[in-house]
Amino acid sequence: MSQFILPYFVVQGNGQKQPIASMPGIYRFSIDKLLEDIDPVVAQGLDKILLFGLPREKDELGTEAFADDGIVQQAVKVIKDHFPQLIVMTDVCLCAYTTQGHCGVMTNDKCQMSNDGVTIDSEATLEALARIAVSHARAGAAYVAPSAMMRGQVRAIRKALDDNSYQQVKIMAYSAKFASSFYGPFREAMNCSPAFGDRRGYQLDPRDSQAALERIRIEIDEGADMVMVKPALAYLDIVFQAKQLFNKPVAAYNVSGEYVLLHGQPTLIKEAIIAIQRAGADYIITYHAKEFI
Numbered sequence: 001m002s003q004f005i006l007p008y009f010v011v012q013g014n015g016q017k018q019p020i021a022s023m024p025g026i027y028r029f030s031i032d033k034l035l036e037d038i039d040p041v042v043a044q045g046l047d048k049i050l051l052f053g054l055p056r057e058k059d060e061l062g063t064e065a066f067a068d069d070g071i072v073q074q075a076v077k078v079i080k081d082h083f084p085q086l087i088v089m090t091d092v093c094l095c096a097y098t099t100q101g102h103c104g105v106m107t108n109d110k111c112q113m114s115n116d117g118v119t120i121d122s123e124a125t126l127e128a129l130a131r132i133a134v135s136h137a138r139a140g141a142a143y144v145a146p147s148a149m150m151r152g153q154v155r156a157i158r159k160a161l162d163d164n165s166y167q168q169v170k171i172m173a174y175s176a177k178f179a180s181s182f183y184g185p186f187r188e189a190m191n192c193s194p195a196f197g198d199r200r201g202y203q204l205d206p207r208d209s210q211a212a213l214e215r216i217r218i219e220i221d222e223g224a225d226m227v228m229v230k231p232a233l234a235y236l237d238i239v240f241q242a243k244q245l246f247n248k249p250v251a252a253y254n255v256s257g258e259y260v261l262l263h264g265q266p267t268l269i270k271e272a273i274i275a276i277q278r279a280g281a282d283y284i285i286t287y288h289a290k291e292f293i
């Protein structure tokens with residue numbers, strides 16, 4: 001089993017290998033090209049990937065996020081046909097699929113969670129996230145990874161998976177996801193910057209380690225099989241504490257901004273990865289994964 005998890009961006013179409021200007025060396029692949037890229041890394045021993053999909057069309061409800069012929073659902077099916085042993089993890093969120101670019105369904109009700117005029121309809125959001133997770137499970141995902149930071153997301157997804165007889169499908173929860181500036185290059189890759197407002201209403205304050213540990217505890221109680229700290233390098237204290245406090249595997253997400261800082265400097269990358277390992281991460285999600293398998 002590899003400790004490394006390689007993220008991939010997948011787009012509709014054929015023959016696509018689109019360079020991402022903000023992330024040198026990283027591409028958006030159509031499914032056919034994705035298979036070509038996965039083939040040698042699986043042969044070398046990588047056994048886990050994390051998929052992010054870019055829909056052909058965005059809409060207000062993020063319909064393609066839960067469509068059975070959505071980009072992630074199609075990709076998972078084809079990948080599992082070609083690489084049955086590969087553990088496919090899928091990001092579960094709405095922000096890349098909706099025109100407003102937020103992680104939840106919007107509402108005008110001012111009583112809901114709010115920040116800078118961004119109001120999220122919690123109930124509708126949990127329903128949508130659960131629906132996305134079930135559609136990924138149906139396609140063959142081994143882990144679904146809710147990244148919306150909505151309260152109750154893990155409980156809602158666990159219940160929906162169980163109700164649909166996907167008890168074997170696990171949840172990797174983005175429990176400690178900070179409102180970080182290190183996500184900048186990713187948002188270009190995914191074309192998912194919010195159209196207005198920001199995500200501080202639902203992501204964690206970088207100064208508040210207690211809130212992060214509390215969210216990890218809550219999401220473990222709700223049924224998370226693995227918890228994640230994101231970003232990794234600037235939050236190694238959280239990785240360390242999560243590992244000490246809870247009896248669950250901890251994944252650290254070495255995010256796009258961290259990738260860009262160290263890109264092309266192998267000795268620095270190696271040292272940074274060692275630091276993440278030293279903090280106690282069981283798994284490391286990193287765009288550098290190919291260099292470590």
Ligand SMILES: [Zn+2]
Nearest residue numbers: 093094095103
């Ligand atoms: Zn999101």
